[in-house]
Amino acid sequence: MSGEPVGSRTLSKFIDGKWSPATIRNVMADLEDGGYLTQPHTSAGRVPSEKGYRFYVDNLPDSVRLNRSSERLIMRMLEDSDTPEELMSRVSHLLSTISKNVGIVIAPPLAATELKHIEFLDLGDGKILVIFVAKSGMLQRKLIRVSEEYPQEELDRAGRFLVEKFAGKTLTEIRNELLRMMEAERSLYGRILDLWRTWNEALNAETQPDSVYVQGAANILGQPAFVDVDRMKDLFHMFEEKGRLVKILNECIGSTPLDGVKITIGSELGVPSMRDFTVITSAYASRNNTVGSLGIIGPTRMEYERGISLVMYLSRVVGERINA
Numbered sequence: 001m002s003g004e005p006v007g008s009r010t011l012s013k014f015i016d017g018k019w020s021p022a023t024i025r026n027v028m029a030d031l032e033d034g035g036y037l038t039q040p041h042t043s044a045g046r047v048p049s050e051k052g053y054r055f056y057v058d059n060l061p062d063s064v065r066l067n068r069s070s071e072r073l074i075m076r077m078l079e080d081s082d083t084p085e086e087l088m089s090r091v092s093h094l095l096s097t098i099s100k101n102v103g104i105v106i107a108p109p110l111a112a113t114e115l116k117h118i119e120f121l122d123l124g125d126g127k128i129l130v131i132f133v134a135k136s137g138m139l140q141r142k143l144i145r146v147s148e149e150y151p152q153e154e155l156d157r158a159g160r161f162l163v164e165k166f167a168g169k170t171l172t173e174i175r176n177e178l179l180r181m182m183e184a185e186r187s188l189y190g191r192i193l194d195l196w197r198t199w200n201e202a203l204n205a206e207t208q209p210d211s212v213y214v215q216g217a218a219n220i221l222g223q224p225a226f227v228d229v230d231r232m233k234d235l236f237h238m239f240e241e242k243g244r245l246v247k248i249l250n251e252c253i254g255s256t257p258l259d260g261v262k263i264t265i266g267s268e269l270g271v272p273s274m275r276d277f278t279v280i281t282s283a284y285a286s287r288n289n290t291v292g293s294l295g296i297i298g299p300t301r302m303e304y305e306r307g308i309s310l311v312m313y314l315s316r317v318v319g320e321r322i323n324a
Contacts, residue, residue, distance in 0.1 A: 005039070005047050050266040053278070053300050057263050066309040070098050074317065084138045084322055088213045091294060091314055096216025099307050101298030102239070105318070106246055107211040108285075108292040110140060111171045111200075118162050120155035120195065128155065130199045135168065136322055140211070144202045150195065158192045175200060212242040219298075234273035248274075249293050252281045261312050266300055276300055280307045282315035284322070294318060 008024040019027075028046050031037040036052035048056070074094055081087040088105040095103025114135035121129040123143075128150065132140045150158075166174045178193045217239045220232070238244050248271065252264040264279045274297075281295035294315055296307050 007046075048301070050268075050300065053265050053304075057265070057304055060305060060308070064305050064309040064312070066306075066313045070310065071313065073098070074314065078317065078321065081321070084136060087318065087321055089215075091318055092213035092215040095294065095296050095310065095314060096219060098310050099296045099298060099302070100216075100219055101296045101302060101307070102217055102219060103213075103215045103294075103296055104245060104249065105213040105294040106249060106292050107138060107213075108136075110134070110138075110211065113138060114168050114170055115162070115166055115174060117167075119159045120150070122150060122152045122155055128195075142199060142202055144198050146195070146198055148191075148194075150191070154191070155195075158195055161192065162196075171200065212245060214239055214242070214245065238271075238273065248279065249281050249295055252279050252295070253283050253293055261308050261315075263304070263308065278302055278304075278307075280304075280311045282311045284315045284319035292318075 008021040008028060011024050012019060012021045028037055031052070032039065032046060034051075035049055036055060037046040038049040039046055077090050077094055078087065081090050084107070088107060092103040092105040095101075095105070097103075110132070115132070116135045116137075117131075117133040119131040121131070123129055126145050126147065126149075128144050128146055130142045130144060132142070134140075162174065166177065169177070175193075175196060178189060178196060182189045182193050217236060220235060248269065252262050252269070254262065261280060261282045264281070266275050266277070269275075269277065269279060276299060277297055278300050279295055279297050281293055283291050283293050285291050295311055296302075298307065
């Protein structure tokens with residue numbers, strides 16, 4: 001577990017001399033020829049290559065269960081998480097704490113969520129605070145800027161109108177319906193649509209910080225394989241730029257079924273600064289079938305069975321609780 005290359009004599013002692021160092025060297029040479037092991041430098045021992053890790057992962061048993069103590073910790077930590085936001089924050093913490101890697105939870109995309117309530121609050125100087133509550137209970141606040149003046153009374157009417165008319169519909173459905181209504185009567189619905197469009201454009205301009213939960217980035221600092229300062233800076237910048245994390249996790253998940261786990265190793269990620277990392281991801285669905293994701297990021301030498309069982313278990317728990 002040191003992360004250092006292992007030599008034949010060390011391995012021989014580890015298995016109580018059942019194989020001699022000479023036999024182990026021959027086996028290592030064969031595995032190296034096949035691309036499953038690599039030698040970092042001359043006279044060093046061997047470490048698994050990316051191909052070696054992929055072979056190992058692909059041959060793990062299908063049914064990997066999380067240990068009971070971790071299950072009890074998860075249930076205890078989540079028992080009084082009353083809101084989706086608190087649930088996701090605690091899950092990212094659990095992913096990080098139990099795996100000792102970086103834990104990430106991404107909320108379902110807001111555009112596909114169903115409206116429960118919306119308010120517009122005038123803050124003055126052309127600034128309006130939009131408070132959106134999804135049917136799932138997810139809360140989102142966004143500050144927008146407008147060029148026209150909107151009295152608070154008009155903003156209150158707009159909020160009431162949207163809730164009465166469109167509760168239970170997705171943001172995309174609401175926008176399309178407003179466009180059709182505006183074609184019939186611009187004077188009645190035009191300003192509401194302008195307000196809605198400004199908010200939607202602000203949402204689409206960037207990934208919302210409150211929809212991505214990241215815990216445990218400091219765990220990477222304790223990994224023996226990562227001592228390159230420049231690489232560490234790149235990684236921490238990526239953790240701060242949450243839009244990049246969303247893109248990476250979404251690409252990792254791809255077409256994986258909701259109850260499945262995807263393991264993406266090294267160069268498969270397509271990110272040079274992550275060539276020595278593995279991402280284990282899974283998706284979960286809210287009651288209206290909008291999909292979020294969660295996972296862990298750690299070194300390629302991580303404990304795969306533990307990570308896979310953890311991600312699989314928590315994706316199921318999040319799906320159940322967010323739909324309760």
